[in-house]
Amino acid sequence: MSIFHATAEQHELIESFSRPLEEMFPVARLHKNYAADAAQFPAAAELGWFGIALPEEAGGIGLSVVEEALLFASFGRHLVTPGFMAAALAAKIAAGDAALAQQIIAGELSVGVARQNADGITLCDAQNAALVLVLSEQGAALHRAEALTQRKLLDEAQWGMALESAALPGNPIAQEGADVIGADINLLIAAQLTGIAAATLEMAVGYAQIRQQFGVPIGSFQAIKHYCTDMAMQVQAAKDSLSFAAVSMAGGRADARFQVASALVVAIRAAFFNTGRNIQIHGGMGFSAECDAHLFLKRAHVLETLAGGLKGARAALRAEASIFGQDAA
Amino acid sequence: MSESLDEFRARARAWLQANVPHHAAPMEGPESRDYALAWQKRQYEGGWAGLTWPQAYGGREASVLQQIAWFEEYARANAPSTHNACFVGTNHAGPTLIACGTDEQKSFHLPRIMKGEVIWCQGFSEPNTGSDLASLRTKGVVEGDELVVNGQKIWSSYADIADYQELLLRTDPDSARHHGLSWVICKMDTPGITVRPIKTMAGPAKFAEVFYDNVRIPLSNVVGGLNNGWKTAMSTLGFERGTASLALQISLGQRVEELIAANKDVALAETLMDLRADAAALRAMSYQFAVKSETGPVGSEGSMIRLYFAELAQRVAKASIEIFGIAAPNVLEEHGLGFDYFDAYSETIAGGTAEIQRNIIAERVLGLPRGSR
Numbered sequence: 001m002s003i004f005h006a007t008a009e010q011h012e013l014i015e016s017f018s019r020p021l022e023e024m025f026p027v028a029r030l031h032k033n034y035a036a037d038a039a040q041f042p043a044a045a046e047l048g049w050f051g052i053a054l055p056e057e058a059g060g061i062g063l064s065v066v067e068e069a070l071l072f073a074s075f076g077r078h079l080v081t082p083g084f085m086a087a088a089l090a091a092k093i094a095a096g097d098a099a100l101a102q103q104i105i106a107g108e109l110s111v112g113v114a115r116q117n118a119d120g121i122t123l124c125d126a127q128n129a130a131l132v133l134v135l136s137e138q139g140a141a142l143h144r145a146e147a148l149t150q151r152k153l154l155d156e157a158q159w160g161m162a163l164e165s166a167a168l169p170g171n172p173i174a175q176e177g178a179d180v181i182g183a184d185i186n187l188l189i190a191a192q193l194t195g196i197a198a199a200t201l202e203m204a205v206g207y208a209q210i211r212q213q214f215g216v217p218i219g220s221f222q223a224i225k226h227y228c229t230d231m232a233m234q235v236q237a238a239k240d241s242l243s244f245a246a247v248s249m250a251g252g253r254a255d256a257r258f259q260v261a262s263a264l265v266v267a268i269r270a271a272f273f274n275t276g277r278n279i280q281i282h283g284g285m286g287f288s289a290e291c292d293a294h295l296f297l298k299r300a301h302v303l304e305t306l307a308g309g310l311k312g313a314r315a316a317l318r319a320e321a322s323i324f325g326q327d328a329a
Numbered sequence: 330m331s332e333s334l335d336e337f338r339a340r341a342r343a344w345l346q347a348n349v350p351h352h353a354a355p356m357e358g359p360e361s362r363d364y365a366l367a368w369q370k371r372q373y374e375g376g377w378a379g380l381t382w383p384q385a386y387g388g389r390e391a392s393v394l395q396q397i398a399w400f401e402e403y404a405r406a407n408a409p410s411t412h413n414a415c416f417v418g419t420n421h422a423g424p425t426l427i428a429c430g431t432d433e434q435k436s437f438h439l440p441r442i443m444k445g446e447v448i449w450c451q452g453f454s455e456p457n458t459g460s461d462l463a464s465l466r467t468k469g470v471v472e473g474d475e476l477v478v479n480g481q482k483i484w485s486s487y488a489d490i491a492d493y494q495e496l497l498l499r500t501d502p503d504s505a506r507h508h509g510l511s512w513v514i515c516k517m518d519t520p521g522i523t524v525r526p527i528k529t530m531a532g533p534a535k536f537a538e539v540f541y542d543n544v545r546i547p548l549s550n551v552v553g554g555l556n557n558g559w560k561t562a563m564s565t566l567g568f569e570r571g572t573a574s575l576a577l578q579i580s581l582g583q584r585v586e587e588l589i590a591a592n593k594d595v596a597l598a599e600t601l602m603d604l605r606a607d608a609a610a611l612r613a614m615s616y617q618f619a620v621k622s623e624t625g626p627v628g629s630e631g632s633m634i635r636l637y638f639a640e641l642a643q644r645v646a647k648a649s650i651e652i653f654g655i656a657a658p659n660v661l662e663e664h665g666l667g668f669d670y671f672d673a674y675s676e677t678i679a680g681g682t683a684e685i686q687r688n689i690i691a692e693r694v695l696g697l698p699r700g701s702r
Contacts (some may be wrong), residue, residue: 205696225688226688240614315602
């Protein structure tokens with residue numbers, strides 16, 4: 001049991017999901033059908049993913065936010081729909097309504113995600129969802145999809161998923177304030193962004209090893225090496241921040257909220273840096289639609305938006321008391 | 330044995346509170362020597378020296394969690410920088426002797442290093458040997474039971490106040506690159522040694538050039554075997570857990586907090602939040618590395634943390650000048666932010682430039698192919 005970081009056992013447990021993830025969510029699926037994941041809620045529920053951090057008596061798997069964070073990092077790697085995050089969060093805030101929570105955990109009710117903005121809400125990949133979880137600075141509120149008004153499709157192509165607008169709905173069927181659910185939201189978004197940063201690093205390094213120019217792999221050129229190293233440092237920072245934050249939350253450390261807010265700032269920047277560099281390292285191929293590279297960049301933007309933006313993440317970090325100079329362990 | 334981590338931390342905090350010197354460390358010369366030795370001696374007498382050393386050599390052999398707690402408290406107490414004149418002895422020469430020294434070498438030198446009686450400096454770099462250490466040319470020729478040394482070293486920190494130097498020589502004249510080198514204990518008052526301090530852009534003379542003119546060193550001062558110096562020089566890599574740098578990293582986080590408290594410029598507020606998050610990330614990385622290193626060998630991830638620290642330190646130093654301006658008293662004063670800012674330029678050069686570090690990380694951690702430099 002490490003007091004700072006996820007244990008090897010926790011990593012192994014989540015890595016056991018890599019096979020089903022590979023089969024169910026190959027990134028290439030998104031070239032053909034950006035909304036492919038909507039049909040996967042029951043299969044994901046079968047694997048226990050929506051209740052991974054909920055106690056068994058609540059219908060969950062009984063693990064902690066540490067395993068949950070690692071799982072969502074894997075989701076980030078596979079560009080799994082942010083609806084899965086909405087389902088996991090919705091199951092948490094619906095705990096008071098056992099029947100509703102059970103339907104979410106069982107994948108009987110699919111969940112879509114939205115972010116509150118000045119004019120209403122922006123829905124992301126939520127076209128087929130039965131429930132919509134609206135994230136905001138105040139926390140999270142769960143609504144039935146049919147309760148939404150002024151719903152309008154904005155775009156289906158540009159960001160790799162359907163974006164819709166709707167009026168800000170009233171009377172949620174369940175809700176939770178940011179003081180309770182805020183850290184969970186930020187942790188799961190940071191996790192997915194960390195997964196994106198890691199996947200694009202591997203993609204870039206893999207390509208740099210096989211793509212030849214001037215008779216040698218481009219990865220032997222210092223310019224490419226240094227890009228890759230910078231990407232690796234971003235991944236290391238994001239991964240270790242995420243792990244530390246999750247363990248802090250699970251262990252109830254006093255500075256847990258600081259760690260999560262910090263992990264989110266680090267993860268957003270890591271995801272933007274790495275998805276951009278990955279396109280650059282892939283050259284002309286990286287700019288083409290058939291390459292996966294742009295899908296990662298676009299998803300990073302969607303997740304950043306769901307988190308309230310990098311500006312919002314920095315503001316959230318500013319609101320936390322300093323960890324330095326206090327007891328750290 | 331049964332002391333808990335909390336008890337250990339409380340004991341460290343109480344001792345540091347009572348014993349940390351109240352005046353700042355002198356920057357150079359004999360005063361900096363006396364200060365560093367006095368502080369080392371004090372830690373030794375308090376039972377806090379050699380925290381990372383094995384017990385067999387008088388060390389405390391503290392667990393990684395204890396090391397972390399100690400260096401956190403160390404930073405919190407504003408204790409003198411761990412990268413002072415004693416650093417090479419306690420963190421490099423000492424561990425090298427532990428790994429490769431003879432019983433005589435160990436029993437003579439290790440207690441002196443631990444007790445704060447001697448200063449060590451490093452003699453690796455040469456005027457034409459910077460990033461490419463294996464190209465070094467300063468030579469030692471075997472004559473009877475002595476080595477006769479001729480050549481020049483440079484960027485040797487604290488050489489002007491040191492008693493001993495860990496000196497890397499080419500002892501096989503027909504050898505090339507990593508072969509034919511020897512790691513030698515050089516007594517700095519040996520006839521034929523000339524030390525010329527070098528002033529840095531930050532002001533003080535932190536480095537020196539060292540000239541060797543027929544300097545005679547007994548063969549018994551070779552550590553780890555004649556012509557086996559590269560292996561000896563690399564032996565400390567496995568010893569490094571990164572905890573010694575933890576105090577510096579936490580101090581850096583504290584400086585970011587001071588900047589956040591002082592800043593009134595809205596335009597800089599976002600930059601400062603990035604620095605805050607990155608300082609926290611640095612700490613998370615160091616803890617991960619330290620804990621991992623206790624249970625098995627760690628690779629070159631340490632270079633990533635080192636590089637991350639170096640570049641963060643530069644960004645923090647730059648932000649401090651932006652916030653206070655070049656004419657503020659806390660920038661201009663001795664040991665002030667101006668000094669820190671200039672001194673931070675060395676972070677991405679000393680101990681392997683950031684560019685070389687990036688090559689190493691790309692090749693050893695990421696597995697990219699070697700190429701021309």
